[in-house]
Amino acid sequence: MNRRIIPAALMALFLLSTMSTAAPEKIESGSQLTIAKNLIGSASAGKEIQQISPAGRIAPAATKGGTYFLMGNIKDASGVIDTDRGTQQTSFGGEIAFSLREDDKGIQTLELVRLNLLSPGVGTAAGPSGTIGLNLIEDSAKTNYDQKSGQISSQFRSRLHYALIDKTKGFIPGGGKESDVFYSYIETMSGQLDAKLPLDLKLAEGSTTSLNGEIVLVLDDPVIGALQNMRIVISIRDLWISMTEPAEILNVQPVFIGTGRSDPTATGTVYPTLIRRAAEIWNRCGTERCLTIRSNDPIYIDDDGYRVIEGGETAIITGTSEAYDLMDEVDVLDAVEVFVVERWDPFFDGGGATWSSGTASAKIVTCDQQLDVPCPPPSGLWGCSGGSCGDVNYYHLAHELGHVLNLCHPDPGDYCGSGMSRGSANSILEPSGFCRDNPDVQSARNCRLSSSPLLYWGRSACTGSPDISD
Ligand SMILES: [Zn+2]
Numbered sequence: 001m002n003r004r005i006i007p008a009a010l011m012a013l014f015l016l017s018t019m020s021t022a023a024p025e026k027i028e029s030g031s032q033l034t035i036a037k038n039l040i041g042s043a044s045a046g047k048e049i050q051q052i053s054p055a056g057r058i059a060p061a062a063t064k065g066g067t068y069f070l071m072g073n074i075k076d077a078s079g080v081i082d083t084d085r086g087t088q089q090t091s092f093g094g095e096i097a098f099s100l101r102e103d104d105k106g107i108q109t110l111e112l113v114r115l116n117l118l119s120p121g122v123g124t125a126a127g128p129s130g131t132i133g134l135n136l137i138e139d140s141a142k143t144n145y146d147q148k149s150g151q152i153s154s155q156f157r158s159r160l161h162y163a164l165i166d167k168t169k170g171f172i173p174g175g176g177k178e179s180d181v182f183y184s185y186i187e188t189m190s191g192q193l194d195a196k197l198p199l200d201l202k203l204a205e206g207s208t209t210s211l212n213g214e215i216v217l218v219l220d221d222p223v224i225g226a227l228q229n230m231r232i233v234i235s236i237r238d239l240w241i242s243m244t245e246p247a248e249i250l251n252v253q254p255v256f257i258g259t260g261r262s263d264p265t266a267t268g269t270v271y272p273t274l275i276r277r278a279a280e281i282w283n284r285c286g287t288e289r290c291l292t293i294r295s296n297d298p299i300y301i302d303d304d305g306y307r308v309i310e311g312g313e314t315a316i317i318t319g320t321s322e323a324y325d326l327m328d329e330v331d332v333l334d335a336v337e338v339f340v341v342e343r344w345d346p347f348f349d350g351g352g353a354t355w356s357s358g359t360a361s362a363k364i365v366t367c368d369q370q371l372d373v374p375c376p377p378p379s380g381l382w383g384c385s386g387g388s389c390g391d392v393n394y395y396h397l398a399h400e401l402g403h404v405l406n407l408c409h410p411d412p413g414d415y416c417g418s419g420m421s422r423g424s425a426n427s428i429l430e431p432s433g434f435c436r437d438n439p440d441v442q443s444a445r446n447c448r449l450s451s452s453p454l455l456y457w458g459r460s461a462c463t464g465s466p467d468i469s470d
Pocket residue numbers: 178180181399400403409429430431
């Protein structure tokens with residue numbers, strides 16, 4: 001991208017957009033919020049809570065007023081992206097949330113606290129962009145809210161990633177003791193949200209309101225710079241108002257090698273156990289934040305060539321491993337793909353890894369040997385001297401999903417990707433190698449710092465609580 005054109009051209013677009021009125025005429029997007037009421041303080045709360053979401057961040061009690069969350073899923077929002085091949089149209093999904101604090105005099109202060117955006121991508125000069133994902137860099141963004149008019153204006157910065165960045169630049173190996181995570185190069189954008197809430201906004205627990213507006217994003221820190229600025233029209237009919245946050249869902253798409261469900265030789269034998277353990281350990285976030293791991297039905301690839309991934313760590317680092325061809329086989333927009341092969345030849349350090357960690361393009365490749373580590377333990381791998389063999393790695397997938405959720409290894413000596421957070425020491429984010437399991441320990445910090453453009457608001461029970469705080 002020609003950086004010299006940024007200031008004049010992009011600022012003009014930015015200013016134009018900030019001056020335009022919200023609620024544009026061409027609104028194709030709807031919104032769906034699949035959340036039930038979370039009846040904190042209600043007489044029927046006990047029963048409801050079992051079925052819905054008891055968890056989430058409970059706002060501090062206030063004698064009058066209080067803090068509410070306004071949340072909605074963005075669906076099919078029309079977007080226009082200026083690319084290095086001209087202007088392209090696409091659609092975005094995602095999630096948005098504000099916190100709204102009302103003081104005892106009824107004065108309301110609003111903050112944008114979540115904005116995830118996800119698009120299947122557009123064409124660029126170098127080919128399809130692939131999945132585009134954006135999420136906020138900061139926990140909350142400076143937001144002006146005019147209570148009288150309902151007008152919201154928020155400035156924020158977002159992490160931008162799309163699959164073409166990985167294809168062009170490759171990955172940054174996490175290094176350290178266990179090489180099970182490969183980071184993407186990340187771009188950043190400056191964003192502005194101009195939107196409108198209804199004039200007569202009533203803050204009632206469990207009620208809904210609407211939100212109409214637009215988001216303008218300008219690239220400010222390019223890596224390949226194929227996508228330069230974006231304009232997205234949002235129209236959310238059901239923005240849910242509650243004093244607690246509901247569940248956020250992460251969809252997992254399993255991919256096995258074989259002809260189908262009835263193929264007795266199909267890979268993926270470890271998956272039911274590993275996904276159950278992963279769902280359980282992330283469900284423990286409950287009292288801190290409700291995160292739910294949900295699995296799609298498996299997709300099968302009928303190609304025996306993928307049963308054994310040949311080429312070791314060097315092939316992975318140089319981008320020549322078969323694992324990359326495998327990952328190119330399946331792309332599900334709103335899910336993290338988990339490819340399960342029979343084994344790696346030679347053995348690969350953790351027996352599996354996450355690529356594009358923390359982004360919407362995140363994918364995991366792992367193997368059925370996680371619960372069938374050869375005996376005696378393979379030599380030459382970190383952690384295998386004095387380690388175990390057999391059914392060892394029950395928490396391996398839970399650990400890799402931590403990488404998907406933007407968390408790095410706790411050890412400061414390991415690389416941590418741009419805008420990512422370190423997981424807690426002695427928690428599930430601690431690397432373990434192929435011959436030891438990751439700790440069966442969840443932390444409040446891991447839960448709090450998790451993020452992914454793939455997360456969306458949903459209905460789920462969160463019954464657990466973290467084992468440790470930090
Ligand atoms: Zn790891």
